[in-house]
Amino acid sequence: MLHVVFHPKYLNYRFGPGHPFWPERAKEFLKRIEKENLKYKLHKPKKATDEDIMLAHVPEYLDRVKNLAKANGALSIDTPVNEEVVEAAYYSIGGTLLAARLALGGKRVMNLLGGLHHAGIADSSGFCIFNDHAIAIRKLQKSGKIETAFVFDVDVHAGQGTQEIFYSDPTVFTLSIHQDPKTLYPGTGFPEQEGKGKGQGFNRNIILTPGSGEEQFLKAVEQGLSLQTKFNPDLTVLILGADTYKEDPLANIKLELETYKKLGRKLKDIENLCILCAGGYSRKVPDIWLSFLYGFLK
Ligand SMILES: [Zn+2]
Numbered sequence: 001m002l003h004v005v006f007h008p009k010y011l012n013y014r015f016g017p018g019h020p021f022w023p024e025r026a027k028e029f030l031k032r033i034e035k036e037n038l039k040y041k042l043h044k045p046k047k048a049t050d051e052d053i054m055l056a057h058v059p060e061y062l063d064r065v066k067n068l069a070k071a072n073g074a075l076s077i078d079t080p081v082n083e084e085v086v087e088a089a090y091y092s093i094g095g096t097l098l099a100a101r102l103a104l105g106g107k108r109v110m111n112l113l114g115g116l117h118h119a120g121i122a123d124s125s126g127f128c129i130f131n132d133h134a135i136a137i138r139k140l141q142k143s144g145k146i147e148t149a150f151v152f153d154v155d156v157h158a159g160q161g162t163q164e165i166f167y168s169d170p171t172v173f174t175l176s177i178h179q180d181p182k183t184l185y186p187g188t189g190f191p192e193q194e195g196k197g198k199g200q201g202f203n204r205n206i207i208l209t210p211g212s213g214e215e216q217f218l219k220a221v222e223q224g225l226s227l228q229t230k231f232n233p234d235l236t237v238l239i240l241g242a243d244t245y246k247e248d249p250l251a252n253i254k255l256e257l258e259t260y261k262k263l264g265r266k267l268k269d270i271e272n273l274c275i276l277c278a279g280g281y282s283r284k285v286p287d288i289w290l291s292f293l294y295g296f297l298k
Contacts, residue, residue: 002040003102003109005095010113013088015080020281021127026112029286048093055138056131056165061122076125089129096132103274115239115278117159133237134165146234155241155279156251158189168199173231177206177220210252214259236273242280242288250281257291264295
């Protein structure tokens with residue numbers, strides 16, 4: 001059975017009229033799984049605390065976010081903030097933490113708002129406010145629930161915030177498969193960035209050529225899978241971006257709906273896998289997640 005983490009506050013994760021991020025995709029998805037008669041259990045997360053946030057971000061950044069929220073300001077031109085969206089970001093962290101705990105208990109689980117991988121230690125942009133999965137990993141490490149984690153990021157954008165947070169940490173392997181950052185936001189996430197100090201060799205960026213499709217993507221996923229198997233982590237976090245889809249308005253990787261089913265099939269045997277529903281800006285996002293599940297749950 002599938003376990004789905006969702007909180008009604010996720011629907012407040014919105015950045016104003018005309019912005020490409022549409023939080024209603026989560027509701028649409030829930031309607032779709034009902035219609036398909038897919039058996040699932042819904043879990044409602046708790047709100048994260050300030051203390052949780054400071055496991056991955058500096059206190060000055062948290063203060064800045066709070067002040068900007070009060071003033072209806074912006075972290076960057078593409079990421080305006082107010083108190084509602086920041087509150088939703090706290091729930092997203094709680095959701096990822098809950099999903100990770102369920103994954104560690106052997107459940108097949110997805111959090112409908114997570115993978116906010118552009119949030120770095122002291123700054124953010126790209127529709128991300130706090131790095132939900134970095135916080136959850138650090139919290140589980142601190143409480144002794146896990147020692148190691150592997151971040152398997154297949155969103156079309158490089159997960160540069162997550163890369164930054166764990167760059168010198170050998171206990172968390174960060175893998176990001178994404179469109180060439182010379183052609184796309186965030187403009188970093190290159191193959192030569194492999195970690196530093198003790199973390200050297202524990203960060204990997206695999207680049208996809210703009211316009212490339214399924215073959216190159218699935219080959220990169222195979223490479224990622226062999227890195228994951230070799231690292232043998234206690235927890236794996238999948239950042240399931242739907243912005244690699246051919247109709248996505250923000251990127252140029254030409255995946256078909258069917259490709260996500262193949263992706264799900266490839267990843268279905270990973271143990272303790274926590275799935276985070278990340279980027280995706282076409283109207284097809286709910287169908288993409290569903291297609292993934294048809295491969296993953298088989
Ligand atoms: Zn993305």
